Amino acid sequence: APSDPDLVERARAAKEKLGNKVFVLGHHYQRDEVIQFADVTGDSFKLARDAAARPEAEYIVFCGVHFMAESADILTSDEQKVVLPDLAAGCSMADMATAEQVAECWDVLTEAGVAEQVVPVSYMNSSADIKAFTGKHGGTICTSSNAKRALEWAFQQGEKVLFLPDQHLGRNTAVRDMGISLEDCVVYNPHKPNGGLTAEELRAAKMILWRGHCSVHGRFNLDSVNDVRERIPGVNVLVHPECKHEVVAAADHVGSTEHIIRTLEAAPAGSKWAIGTELNLVRRLANRFAPEGKEVVFLDKTVCFCSTMNRIDLPHLVWALESLAEGNLVNRIQVDQETEKFAKLALERMLALP
Numbered sequence: 567a568p569s570d571p572d573l574v575e576r577a578r579a580a581k582e583k584l585g586n587k588v589f590v591l592g593h594h595y596q597r598d599e600v601i602q603f604a605d606v607t608g609d610s611f612k613l614a615r616d617a618a619a620r621p622e623a624e625y626i627v628f629c630g631v632h633f634m635a636e637s638a639d640i641l642t643s644d645e646q647k648v649v650l651p652d653l654a655a656g657c658s659m660a661d662m663a664t665a666e667q668v669a670e671c672w673d674v675l676t677e678a679g680v681a682e683q684v685v686p687v688s689y690m691n692s693s694a695d696i697k698a699f700t701g702k703h704g705g706t707i708c709t710s711s712n713a714k715r716a717l718e719w720a721f722q723q724g725e726k727v728l729f730l731p732d733q734h735l736g737r738n739t740a741v742r743d744m745g746i747s748l749e750d751c752v753v754y755n756p757h758k759p760n761g762g763l764t765a766e767e768l769r770a771a772k773m774i775l776w777r778g779h780c781s782v783h784g785r786f787n788l789d790s791v792n793d794v795r796e797r798i799p800g801v802n803v804l805v806h807p808e809c810k811h812e813v814v815a816a817a818d819h820v821g822s823t824e825h826i827i828r829t830l831e832a833a834p835a836g837s838k839w840a841i842g843t844e845l846n847l848v849r850r851l852a853n854r855f856a857p858e859g860k861e862v863v864f865l866d867k868t869v870c871f872c873s874t875m876n877r878i879d880l881p882h883l884v885w886a887l888e889s890l891a892e893g894n895l896v897n898r899i900q901v902d903q904e905t906e907k908f909a910k911l912a913l914e915r916m917l918a919l920p
């Protein structure tokens with residue numbers, strides 16, 4: 567639906583009033599009505615880097631979800647304020663690993679005698695607490711665009727990886743990019759005693775995958791792929807690595823949101839694409855590439871938007887920008903200093919990956 571012209575004008579006016587004091591970041595899964603006001607758009611890796619590269623902006627308005635705003639706060643100076651237009655924009659995957667659960671897991675690994683060999687690798691989609699745990703235990707953060715390099719680095723530091731919180735990204739990267747077999751991956755379930763694993767299983771495993779997943783990408787399944795291939799002969803199936811292993815194994819191409827966009831940019835006219843990622847992005851890509859004769863469809867019509875990404879809408883953005891323009895700092899996301907210190911260590915290890 568077209569954006570409300572009154573709200574569009576108000577957002578424009580508030581941004582103009584703020585000038586260089588504000589920098590608006592927009593994740594690819596954001597609504598069109600919000601993305602039109604982003605100074606830069608990107609995947610979570612690019613946005614983390616872009617946030618860090620804007621020291622002159624007093625306010626960073628993050629149109630994305632909570633863990634992204636936390637990461638931006640960690641990577642920017644203390645004087646810069648990061649604002650999340652709706653505090654309810656969380657991430658169900660990030661919520662699947664709490665600090666208490668992860669501390670308990672480390673105790674389990676210690677008791678099994680394997681903790682010393684384990685390097686934690688945490689997906690960007692995790693709370694600042696989990697990033698701090700990762701930094702403290704010599705690990706790194708990764709995103710879907712550098713998970714392979716993060717695992718390569720981690721296996722130079724130790725023999726095993728604890729990958730949190732997305733089991734699918736962990737498994738897909740281990741199996742596809744690292745040549746690790748499915749049998750060498752075990753799943754740690756934080757809701758079971760000892761994670762549901764025996765000490766022998768932990769000793770034998772190479773990848774210990776946290777039992778977390780994305781509630782959006784986890785809904786694509788093998789039928790989604792088979793059905794679209796039947797419906798659209800010659801279609802290329804391109805999915806995000808947060809999808810289940812069976813989906814990734816059946817797809818033609820796999821990659822982060824930036825990778826998906828670049829792949830479509832390079833695709834020849836007349837090619838057909840079924841995309842397995844969030845719907846706001848897929849719709850935008852379908853509209854963008856249709857005039858070039860590239861057909862882009864959503865991998866499975868029964869899957870819907872990421873509801874928390876969608877919490878950031880034009881009314882919330884207008885409210886945040888107008889508040890800032892009037893001198894009211896609203897919805898600031900601020901990570902405490904102790905957490906920030908260790909989380910930053912883990913994030914900087916990621917930024918330094920080759």
Ligand code: 13P
Pocket residue numbers: 594608609610611691709710711780808821822823824
């Ligand atoms: P990327 O933008 O890094 O591909 O991440 C996808 C995602 O799920 C963000 O919430």
Ligand code: SF4
Pocket residue numbers: 595631656657658659660691780781782783844872873874875
């Ligand atoms: Fe979290 Fe999935 Fe939504 Fe990304 S798309 S914010 S991983 S629930």
